Amino acid sequence: MPPGTPTPSRHYALLLFADYGHIAPTLGVARELLARGHRVTYVVDERFAPVVTDCGASAVTYTSARGDFYRAADPNPDRLARDGYDLLVDTVRTVYPAALDALAGDPPDVVLYDFETVAAGRVLARVLGAVPVQVCPSHAANEKFSLRAQMWDPGHPLMAEGARVIIGFMGEHGIGLDEMGRYGAEWDTRNLVFLPRAFQIEGDSFDDRFAFVGPTSGEPEPGLWSPPGDGHRVALVSLGTEAGDRGDFFRLCAEAFPPADWHVVMTLGRGSDPAQLGPLPAHVEAHPWLPHPAVLPHADVFVCHAGMGSLMESLSYGTPVVALPTAHELVLSARRLEECRVGRALDRTALTAERLAGTVARLLADPGTPAALAALRDAIRTAGGAPRAADLLETWATQDPATPAAG
Incomplete structure (x- = not known):
């Protein structure tokens, strides 16, 4: 593209876990994309629709079945496994159909998803021919560090049940066992990580598939709070x-x-x-x-x-x-x-x-x-924040969805 040529307007869709801590890190990126003339659509729990629309994005809403995931005062492994399983079922049986119904007539160029919406996000990108991008509001995972292994007991009965749900969902969309390894991995070929590499666990082991852009929020509005002025x-x-x-x-x-x-x-x-x-x-x-x-x-x-x-x-x-x-x-x-x-x-x-x-x-x-x-x-x-994230997304939007990201 010759210098000075305007970037074509693109459509970006986000499928994120129904939690403010997962949505908030992306809002700065959404604002940056919107300011550049792109369109942004969130598929989001109805409780978070005002947060999304306040930044100028569109909201496709559903009612999440999320329980106490991340909110229980003293979560135990059984409760975590149950909530995690219920969340998985919710993403493939509620979130995915809502996203497909809303976006099939206006397909996005890029689908962004997170750790908890892996199956729905990747399948949606495949079905709609969009570029899949995994976003990481917390630590990313790669071949050396597994966040999944830190959180889930692989021997818990619900893990096997969850695997059956994923295999069935993938099979419904023509994804065979030979492809499921790629669709079930903890990372994608393009990953936006909202922390600096210096804070990432095993940060030096992550390659160019991972862009550590850091937090993307801007400065707060002035006058929201002032120190008491007593020197304490x-x-x-x-x-x-x-x-x-x-x-x-x-x-x-x-x-x-x-x-x-x-x-x-x-x-x-x-x-x-x-x-x-x-x-x-x-x-x-x-x-x-x-x-x-x-x-x-x-x-x-x-x-x-x-x-x-x-x-x-x-x-x-x-x-x-x-x-x-x-x-x-x-x-x-x-x-x-x-x-x-x-x-x-x-x-x-x-x-x-x-x-x-x-x-x-x-x-x-x-x-x-x-x-x-x-x-x-x-x-x-110096990680780059929202402007760097938007730059990368504009580049990735032009790539073949099946091709690994460049650099």
Whole structure:
């Protein structure tokens, strides 16, 4: 294409897990694509339609059968397996038909999907002749590192049942056993990863099939929050957008930060009621939700559940993290914080105010923390973000769907 030739308008479709933490990392990319004159369609749980349409994209909606996946306070392996199986069935029996019905008459050039929508996303791309792209809101997987192996017990009976569901679904669309290895792999030939390579587990083992573009969100709106101006340190505390009722945890955090030294900002989860916490000390403010980038530039520490969106926001501003993961890949991310010397991990089941206070003090006193934070912040800021992701998607949209991505 000669220099200066406008890029043809393309259509991009996204099939993502019904969770804000999976949708939010893609919104910056969607905005960038829309600004370049492309069209973007999300196939999304109806609860998230306003988030999608607010950024200018179109929404094809369905009602997710998602249970407590990622939300249970103390998820056990059996519950995780059951929720995972139900989610798989939902993606092939509800999400895929909704996507095909809506997009068959207006096929996308590219279908983006994530770890939990692999089967539906890849089959949809095949049926519609689109380029498949896997997006990774958390750690990517390759031949050396398997996120699936970290999360799922291969011996659980529901794993075999899930395999039968996938084989049946693939067979319904003409995909034989000889092809199923490619369609069932944990990664694709084109992968967008919303973290920097420096934070990826086994990051040096990933090749050019993986583009580590880092987080893609922009700067927060001005005036959403201002520090109190009393010179006290600021602690931000959150368990994510869908944390649910964790009143005991938040009250414990209020005790861990003494009013003589700290001002504490808490975000309790969308739809929560701060009044349910009861009276709070004067140095603590609680919000149902507040965009964390409004607070993080002023924060000395972030106490959170180790969700990747929260971690990337915090590390983008050079704010150290005390992570309190429950299960799933959150434990791996918390461990990675410690390996990178930018945070500490704590067991939430044995948490006390004294232990949290001591961990924060040791983290902030560690002489290696500032340099490690600066290095990771620079890695995030040079990863390319939404503009690089959009550049790649524009290039991939021109390629043969069956051909591996170039470079």
